Amino acid sequence: MPDNHKKLARGVSLVGAGMSKFGSFPEKSSRDLFVEAFQDMSKSVDKNFDHHGIEYVCIGNFSSDLFEGQSHTAPIMADAVGLVPRAAVRVEDACASSGVAMRQGILAIASGLYDIVLVGGIEMMTKLPTSQVTDTLAAAGDVLYEIPVGFTFPGFYAAMASAYFDRYGAAPEDLMQVALKNHTNGALNEKAQFGVTIPDWMEKRKKSAERKGKPVPDWKDEWDFLHDDRANPMISWPLRLFDCSPITDGATAALLVADDIAKKFTDHPLKIIGSGQASDYPLHDRADLTSIGAAKLAAQEAYQMAGVTAKDIQLAEVHDCFTIAEVIASEDLGFFEPGTGYNQAEKGTTTRDGEIPINTSGGLKAKGHPVGASGIGQAVEIFKQLRGRAGARQIKGDPSLGLAHNVGATGQTCVVHIFQREE
Amino acid sequence: MSENEIPFTAYAFQQYLNEDQLKASRCKGCQKTYLPVRAICPDCGQSDMEWIDLSGKGKLAAYTSVYIGPTFMNEQGYGRDKPYLTGIVELEEGPKISARLLGLDPENPSNIKIGTALELSIIKIGEGDDLSAQLAFKTE
Numbered sequence: 019m020p021d022n023h024k025k026l027a028r029g030v031s032l033v034g035a036g037m038s039k040f041g042s043f044p045e046k047s048s049r050d051l052f053v054e055a056f057q058d059m060s061k062s063v064d065k066n067f068d069h070h071g072i073e074y075v076c077i078g079n080f081s082s083d084l085f086e087g088q089s090h091t092a093p094i095m096a097d098a099v100g101l102v103p104r105a106a107v108r109v110e111d112a113c114a115s116s117g118v119a120m121r122q123g124i125l126a127i128a129s130g131l132y133d134i135v136l137v138g139g140i141e142m143m144t145k146l147p148t149s150q151v152t153d154t155l156a157a158a159g160d161v162l163y164e165i166p167v168g169f170t171f172p173g174f175y176a177a178m179a180s181a182y183f184d185r186y187g188a189a190p191e192d193l194m195q196v197a198l199k200n201h202t203n204g205a206l207n208e209k210a211q212f213g214v215t216i217p218d219w220m221e222k223r224k225k226s227a228e229r230k231g232k233p234v235p236d237w238k239d240e241w242d243f244l245h246d247d248r249a250n251p252m253i254s255w256p257l258r259l260f261d262c263s264p265i266t267d268g269a270t271a272a273l274l275v276a277d278d279i280a281k282k283f284t285d286h287p288l289k290i291i292g293s294g295q296a297s298d299y300p301l302h303d304r305a306d307l308t309s310i311g312a313a314k315l316a317a318q319e320a321y322q323m324a325g326v327t328a329k330d331i332q333l334a335e336v337h338d339c340f341t342i343a344e345v346i347a348s349e350d351l352g353f354f355e356p357g358t359g360y361n362q363a364e365k366g367t368t369t370r371d372g373e374i375p376i377n378t379s380g381g382l383k384a385k386g387h388p389v390g391a392s393g394i395g396q397a398v399e400i401f402k403q404l405r406g407r408a409g410a411r412q413i414k415g416d417p418s419l420g421l422a423h424n425v426g427a428t429g430q431t432c433v434v435h436i437f438q439r440e441e
Numbered sequence: 442m443s444e445n446e447i448p449f450t451a452y453a454f455q456q457y458l459n460e461d462q463l464k465a466s467r468c469k470g471c472q473k474t475y476l477p478v479r480a481i482c483p484d485c486g487q488s489d490m491e492w493i494d495l496s497g498k499g500k501l502a503a504y505t506s507v508y509i510g511p512t513f514m515n516e517q518g519y520g521r522d523k524p525y526l527t528g529i530v531e532l533e534e535g536p537k538i539s540a541r542l543l544g545l546d547p548e549n550p551s552n553i554k555i556g557t558a559l560e561l562s563i564i565k566i567g568e569g570d571d572l573s574a575q576l577a578f579k580t581e
């Protein structure tokens with residue numbers, strides 16, 4: 019590995035961040051959602067926002083080609099928000115596409131070439147039937163060695179869970195605690211696709227059955243519901259439906275500027291003090307199946323650049339595409355020792371009032387996972403929390419240091435960013 | 442063409458598999474064995490590989506029972522009512538590889554033990570020119 023003690027040649031700040039509503043939008047295309055995200059982002063900039071000032075556009079997107087039959091999406095997105103003829107580039111690193119797009123925007127400013135860069139992410143997934151979505155996502159695996167033996171994305175993470183359970187003695191119920199927590203947070207996020215607590219979801223299901231004259235389920239509690247094969251079917255053992263992030267349409271946008279002009283846009287820019295990225299082998303080629311090596315390396319690079327440690331981080335958005343992924347992420351990032359992350363949601367360590375709140379937005383689990391947009395979606399939550407704009411889900415203590423952890427596929431890509439509010 | 446003139450590609454690996462042979466590439470420089478096969482050794486950087494036969498023996502490293510599968514597995518009759526097992530097998534020679542798992546109960550995955558001894562059991566799909574082998578292991 020190259021020397022990780024690297025610094026940006028010029029500092030970069032985040033001065034605006036926004037997102038479309040996440041969900042299923044048959045009447046829209048990804049460009050409509052990107053317009054929504056751009057408008058939300060522009061409203062979040064305190065002063066002097068002028069789209070004419072934007073010099074470069076970096077868009078994360080996994081597969082508009084297969085999902086919408088549309089390639090070459092970056093100039094289309096630039097056009098949709100009035101930015102032709104700025105240079106526009108699409109970044110594809112599976113589910114880490116927009117986390118990496120953000121890093122590319124940072125590097126573009128740090129290089130000195132640009133001062134103001136729009137980064138964003140888009141994914142329109144619901145136009146395809148679920149079986150084709152499964153096939154499209156599988157293309158982020160190794161199509162020569164992994165996919166031909168029947169692996170799917172839930173399958174990969176389920177296999178990691180099997181290795182994790184075996185080594186550390188965790189159980190499916192530990193993962194369900196992550197889902198319960200993230201839905202509790204997501205219920206307070208008006209942009210979330212499944213912004214509802216699991217108990218409220220159960221009530222909805224009961225009322226709907228009553229209305230339709232169907233047998234009303236008699237779940238005793240949320241555990242009864244989560245173990246019900248009909249209500250919470252097995253997708254890929256040990257992962258059930260509520261262990262998986264949903265299929266989502268959504269877009270995100272963020273405005274990055276050089277540090278020396280950041281105060282023009284807000285009195286409290288978020289300085290991006292750490293940025294790290296690494297890659298890894300396909301799952302089977304890794305020495306350890308209970309951890310994601312690229313996440314550890316990306317975190318190490320970001321922590322070293324920032325001059326902080328895991329203990330300093332006040333909240334984190336981590337890539338919980340599956341519940342087990344949040345557990346593994348919380349260990350890879352150094353919040354917990356290996357093998358001790360699995361019961362932290364239950365212990366309350368990672369809840370909104372815990373020592374290290376994780377996924378206050380609801381995470382990919384409840385907020386939704388428009389894969390190419392999710393990385394910057396995480397930055398949107400960090401922006402809101404560090405600027406005191408997270409409303410009902412705002413964490414206490416006026417946090418000023420947050421981290422975003424975005425994973426591509428099974429961890430072949432991981433990108434980590436650390437944000438610090440300037441006073 | 443001598444065996445070591447056959448390129449170290451997934452295509453060649455699959456051709457061997459279609460003929461019931463499990464092969465890997467081995468670096469002649471540092472003797473490290475690679476599966477998936479590689480043309481370049483990440484350890485020593487050399488491009489001097491040879492094909493070697495693997496014993497087909499290994500143990501279970503990770504697994505899952507898939508209830509919602511890809512289209513090509515659904516077309517073989519798998520699905521919600523008929524899950525299948527797939528996973529990662531650690532081979533005797535060191536490398537780990539993704540493979541279907543046979544001889545274990547997909548309906549009771551929690552009873553399966555990591556570390557279970559396994560041996561090669563290739564699944565053949567189709568015939569003649571359409572024949573395609575799927576890498577699989579079964580319990581010994």
